[in-house]
Amino acid sequence: MSVIIPYIDKPNPVTGVTNAKLGIWLFLASEVMLFGALFSTLIILRSSATDWPAHGSDVLNVPLATLNTVFLITSSVTIVLSWASLKMKNLMKFKLHMGLTVLLSFGFLIIKYFEYSSKFHHEHYPSTSTFYAVYFTMTGLHGLHVIGGIITNLYLMGPGSKMWKTEPERFTGRIECAGLYWHFVDLVWIFLFPALYLL
Amino acid sequence: MSQDTHNHSHGHDHSHSVGHELPFWRKYIFSTDHKVIGLQYGITAVFFLLFGFGLMLLMRWQLAFPKQAIPLIGKLFTEDGVLSPELYNQFGAMHGTIMVFLGVVPLGVGAFGNYLLPLQVGAQDMAFPKLNLLSYWVYFIGGVIMLASFFSPNGAAASGWTSYPPLSVVADNGQTFWLIGMVFLITSSLLGSVNTIVTAIQLRVKGLSFMRWPVLVWAQVVTAFLLLLAFPPLEAAGVLQLMDRLAGTSFFLPSGLVVSGEALKVSGGGNPILWQHLFWFLAHPEVYVLILPAVGIVGEIIAVNTKKPLYGYKTLIYSIIFLGFMSFIVWAHHMFMTGMGVTMSTFFQATTMIISVPSIIILTTYLLTLWGSSIRYTVPMLFAIAFLPMFAIGGLTGLPLGLTASDIHLHDTYYVIGHFHYVVAPGSLFALMAGVYHWYPKITGRFMSDTLGKIHFWLSVVAINGVFMPMFFMGMAGVSRRLYDQTIYAHGAAAQPLNVFMSYCAWALAVAQLPFLYNMATSWKWGKKIESNNPWGGTTLEWATASPPPHENFTTPVEVFRGPYEYSSNKKPLPQFVQEA
Ligand code: HEM
Ligand SMILES: [Cu+2]
Numbered sequence A: 001m002s003v004i005i006p007y008i009d010k011p012n013p014v015t016g017v018t019n020a021k022l023g024i025w026l027f028l029a030s031e032v033m034l035f036g037a038l039f040s041t042l043i044i045l046r047s048s049a050t051d052w053p054a055h056g057s058d059v060l061n062v063p064l065a066t067l068n069t070v071f072l073i074t075s076s077v078t079i080v081l082s083w084a085s086l087k088m089k090n091l092m093k094f095k096l097h098m099g100l101t102v103l104l105s106f107g108f109l110i111i112k113y114f115e116y117s118s119k120f121h122h123e124h125y126p127s128t129s130t131f132y133a134v135y136f137t138m139t140g141l142h143g144l145h146v147i148g149g150i151i152t153n154l155y156l157m158g159p160g161s162k163m164w165k166t167e168p169e170r171f172t173g174r175i176e177c178a179g180l181y182w183h184f185v186d187l188v189w190i191f192l193f194p195a196l197y198l199l
Numbered sequence B: 001m002s003q004d005t006h007n008h009s010h011g012h013d014h015s016h017s018v019g020h021e022l023p024f025w026r027k028y029i030f031s032t033d034h035k036v037i038g039l040q041y042g043i044t045a046v047f048f049l050l051f052g053f054g055l056m057l058l059m060r061w062q063l064a065f066p067k068q069a070i071p072l073i074g075k076l077f078t079e080d081g082v083l084s085p086e087l088y089n090q091f092g093a094m095h096g097t098i099m100v101f102l103g104v105v106p107l108g109v110g111a112f113g114n115y116l117l118p119l120q121v122g123a124q125d126m127a128f129p130k131l132n133l134l135s136y137w138v139y140f141i142g143g144v145i146m147l148a149s150f151f152s153p154n155g156a157a158a159s160g161w162t163s164y165p166p167l168s169v170v171a172d173n174g175q176t177f178w179l180i181g182m183v184f185l186i187t188s189s190l191l192g193s194v195n196t197i198v199t200a201i202q203l204r205v206k207g208l209s210f211m212r213w214p215v216l217v218w219a220q221v222v223t224a225f226l227l228l229l230a231f232p233p234l235e236a237a238g239v240l241q242l243m244d245r246l247a248g249t250s251f252f253l254p255s256g257l258v259v260s261g262e263a264l265k266v267s268g269g270g271n272p273i274l275w276q277h278l279f280w281f282l283a284h285p286e287v288y289v290l291i292l293p294a295v296g297i298v299g300e301i302i303a304v305n306t307k308k309p310l311y312g313y314k315t316l317i318y319s320i321i322f323l324g325f326m327s328f329i330v331w332a333h334h335m336f337m338t339g340m341g342v343t344m345s346t347f348f349q350a351t352t353m354i355i356s357v358p359s360i361i362i363l364t365t366y367l368l369t370l371w372g373s374s375i376r377y378t379v380p381m382l383f384a385i386a387f388l389p390m391f392a393i394g395g396l397t398g399l400p401l402g403l404t405a406s407d408i409h410l411h412d413t414y415y416v417i418g419h420f421h422y423v424v425a426p427g428s429l430f431a432l433m434a435g436v437y438h439w440y441p442k443i444t445g446r447f448m449s450d451t452l453g454k455i456h457f458w459l460s461v462v463a464i465n466g467v468f469m470p471m472f473f474m475g476m477a478g479v480s481r482r483l484y485d486q487t488i489y490a491h492g493a494a495a496q497p498l499n500v501f502m503s504y505c506a507w508a509l510a511v512a513q514l515p516f517l518y519n520m521a522t523s524w525k526w527g528k529k530i531e532s533n534n535p536w537g538g539t540t541l542e543w544a545t546a547s548p549p550p551h552e553n554f555t556t557p558v559e560v561f562r563g564p565y566e567y568s569s570n571k572k573p574l575p576q577f578v579q580e581a
Helices: A019-047 A062-087 A091-121 A130-157 A159-166 A168-198 B002-007 B024-029 B034-064 B085-120 B129-151 B174-202 B215-246 B272-306 B313-329 B342-370 B379-396 B404-410 B414-444 B450-476 B490-526
Strands: none
Touching: A019 A130, A019 A168, A019 B174, A019 B215, A019 B272, A062 A091, A062 A168, A091 A130, A091 A159, A091 A168, A130 A159, A130 A168, A130 B215, A159 A168, B034 B085, B034 B129, B034 B414, B034 B490, B085 B129, B085 B174, B085 B215, B085 B272, B085 B414, B129 B174, B174 B215, B215 B272, B215 B313, B272 B313, B272 B342, B272 B379, B272 B414, B313 B342, B342 B379, B379 B414, B379 B450, B404 B450, B414 B450, B414 B490, B450 B490
């Protein structure tokens, strides 16, 4: 006899969620604590700092970051569309929207790359000041989350999508979880953007 | 089963296969079976506990006989055989780290949680078996990194298990290993806690409502929430300290820092106290992570061996939950001496006093369960009973530490060391040992030897109190913790005889563990065979199946009909899984 784990594709009737969905919410709760700690660090260090730029925009590139914000918000929309396409049983449309999501996230990283290299060009490193330390660490960790998301999404679009044939419901559930994660990554940026670039 | 079967009609596609067809390495090394993973955690954790204990046994030589060469093996460590101050610091830091993060937590959460929780909720495995496999190996890698740090140039981390900056930032390379190792251990804990919570909530069998969960399941779930929410801030802090060390940032380095007579060339402007906040935000909940699985284990053992329902089961459960919540808002009681101001310290004093209430309630429910019962003094029961006064001593000595007026004197002295060792060593560790004796027949189908168990118990109780009781007196005499040689101070020299006594007791404690290790190893093959699958008359679901359980845990469908600890009027157990009037 083999091991059977229930509620992989259908929700548990008592709790109303699948295992994966409960899992991803718990994971996101821990991520909230991770970034919560970093934002607290930002607040504490800034409130006692002697040399902090009056506005982030004095030293950071707001137009580029705005473009990045647009990229991420759009990608949050496209990932929902990809999930909706699966709900409508359209695998091709799913791949299209997922592909767009990945493209937009690459766009985000490319712009981030230009931002970083212009900072390095002007000899602004994490060690330069507390502001740059916070800036590089927080956007860097966020960037790692973006990369994690890209890898997951590429997998789900490519080899992972084979599951669609055998277990469509479970696959749709996976896309929903990937979407929840991606919204979170987006949300972190929406806090980072004003906290670092505007205020 | 009917309700189950249609829910996992796809089950056969992604289930992880039949036990006996698997090659050795899939069955025992990279297994996804929660029972195998639980044992892997257990064996690894016991190894680390012994290793960490060994470090301390060496340090105790230096403490008892300062600057004398360690007999026989001293030359392995230094040229003259004397434990150098550098090594002393490394051993101390690694002792704490290993015992907490690689020993007690993996044993309580990784081993007991993994092995028992799916069984106790009637599941065939954890909700995410592959993730479970991953958690173990990530933990393993973290452990290897910690051990490897001993061989790095300048040795292992030496800034204490608390790793306070700025010292930890300007320290040698070992600290970098420590931080990277911690990131692995934290990641492993996070994966594990998600798995635990989802398994407990989602995979409950029919009839197992929350208020029918055995106390151990509750303890594991609350523990998992603590790990899930308290560990990420330390992960963040670890990343920041890594940045300070590797990228030259100054998150934790204030301006104007001078190291060995030279101004440190960093941008400055950081805040060392910030590390303490982030660290204790984890580390206070962490102490409940150390104690809650133990509390759960003791509850199970007391119920079975008194053949009585646990007194005030609901109160007990609500106390555990309340304890979990409160543990997030007491952390700064470790930092009263940082000059935090009266408002802050008043707040944290108040929350600390409040959190001791549920601890006392937990103890009281257990004591009242014992009251008037006819106790069966099995070896696990002896350890479980001993846990109660030991935990009480540990908890009560925490109260003076939670009040600023007395903490000013006691902070950073041996009194604090005595306090937390009473909760963790004769507290948690005794409970975990009780658990090993109690569930050994479940895991192997054989009993551990009773005689060896009793020898182990009595020697351990006496020796362990001999180690930790004098610490209270030494602390009150003003001896600081983390001292290489206290005899250079007059008040330290006066207390030195206590150190000698404590060291002898520590070595005796080590000897006392030999029968235990021998017992654990040999009973596997030669222990007395159990006659029934339920040798203790347990009422919870892990006893509803064969001992040892088959790969899929339950061969026939199980269902739950009543609370976890119910007995008929003539004390006959009414197991949760037996349908009966
Ligand atoms: C039940 C009530 C408890 C109270 C009121 C309490 C209070 C305290 C306080 C105020 C301190 C800080 C002392 C100082 O540094 O000056 C402390 C330290 C500590 N406690 Fe407790 N505690 C309690 C239970 C526990 C439990 C259950 C555990 C672990 C299983 C524990 C483990 C520790 C540890 C490890 C430290 C020292 C950490 C260090 O500085 O290295 N405590 N306790
Ligand atoms: Cu504490």
